[in-house]
Amino acid sequence: TVLSDLKNGVLRLTLNRPDKLNSFNDEMHLALRAQMERALADADIRAVLLTGAGRGFCAGQDLGDRDPRKGGAKPDLGQTLETFYNPTLRLIRLLEKPVLCAVNGVAAGAGANIALACDIVLAAKSAKFIQAFSKIGLIPDAGGSWSLTRILGEPRAKALAMLATPLPAEQAADWGLIWKAVDDEALMEEASAMAEQLAAGPTVGLGLSKRLIQAASDQPLDTHLDMERDCQRTAGQTDDYSEGVAAFLEKRPANFRGC
Numbered sequence: 001t002v003l004s005d006l007k008n009g010v011l012r013l014t015l016n017r018p019d020k021l022n023s024f025n026d027e028m029h030l031a032l033r034a035q036m037e038r039a040l041a042d043a044d045i046r047a048v049l050l051t052g053a054g055r056g057f058c059a060g061q062d063l064g065d066r067d068p069r070k071g072g073a074k075p076d077l078g079q080t081l082e083t084f085y086n087p088t089l090r091l092i093r094l095l096e097k098p099v100l101c102a103v104n105g106v107a108a109g110a111g112a113n114i115a116l117a118c119d120i121v122l123a124a125k126s127a128k129f130i131q132a133f134s135k136i137g138l139i140p141d142a143g144g145s146w147s148l149t150r151i152l153g154e155p156r157a158k159a160l161a162m163l164a165t166p167l168p169a170e171q172a173a174d175w176g177l178i179w180k181a182v183d184d185e186a187l188m189e190e191a192s193a194m195a196e197q198l199a200a201g202p203t204v205g206l207g208l209s210k211r212l213i214q215a216a217s218d219q220p221l222d223t224h225l226d227m228e229r230d231c232q233r234t235a236g237q238t239d240d241y242s243e244g245v246a247a248f249l250e251k252r253p254a255n256f257r258g259c
């Protein structure tokens, strides 16, 4: 249910249930989480690129798999989040390596919000982001009520959540919700090139930048300046810093090794 391929430091992950618009069943949840754990553990992986097979990126939870008409008792969706979504969301944020998302088509429900949890999001111009939850009586999960509010502010977050209006990729980019909307035919080439560029980058420094940016809105400037000091101290002790400066002074491209 998740195809994986490791090349040139990029772990490319493809959600692969195209007949169901790559909606999540338990198997796909566990497969994606296992791949994120692999990315955390394997030093040869220096960037992750997440995308979907077929015409959609991901339609969120497989609603056939969680059909409340089946069985007597009401389902515990909190348990579904705790067991399946939240560990993966936490891993994406915790992983101190760039995580790119190439949204190749519709991203709905938790599918939209998993994309928004990634560090850099490129989307095909034909793709749409849909907070589909309100159509079935649910709330934006997979971090959506947090990320939409932080990125867009309350007015747009509330309207998207309550109306479930599809947000086209270009508008998402105009609003700063994603990095860029790209012509459909160019998406995978551009996303792969960006992932390879990042995988050839100073991985420790990139990871520390991610840590700092994610911490920024949770702490006062004073605390944050201390954190920058500590992270820069660490970055300055990497081989990649020495290499970066040497390459600059020798007027040649840097050859970073990620340590």
Ligand code: LHQ
Pocket (backbone or CB within 6 Å): 019, 020, 021, 023, 059, 060, 061, 062, 063, 064, 066, 077, 080, 081, 106, 108, 109, 110, 111, 130, 132, 133, 135, 136, 138, 141
């Ligand atoms: C699907 C799905 C799908 C199953 C398309 N499931 N089959 C939820 C509950 C539990 C725990 C906690 O968290 C969550 C989080 C969530 O993610 S809730 C939100 C779940 N997602 C949705 O409500 C989105 C449902 N899908 C749609 O609204 C549409 O499919 C979109 C707008 C994504 C795409 O529309 P179309 O391009 O018109 O495609 P389609 O609707 O014809 O879908 C193609 C096929 O994929 C179709 O199957 P079929 O056998 O008829 O060809 C759909 O049934 C299937 N599919 N999404 N979530």
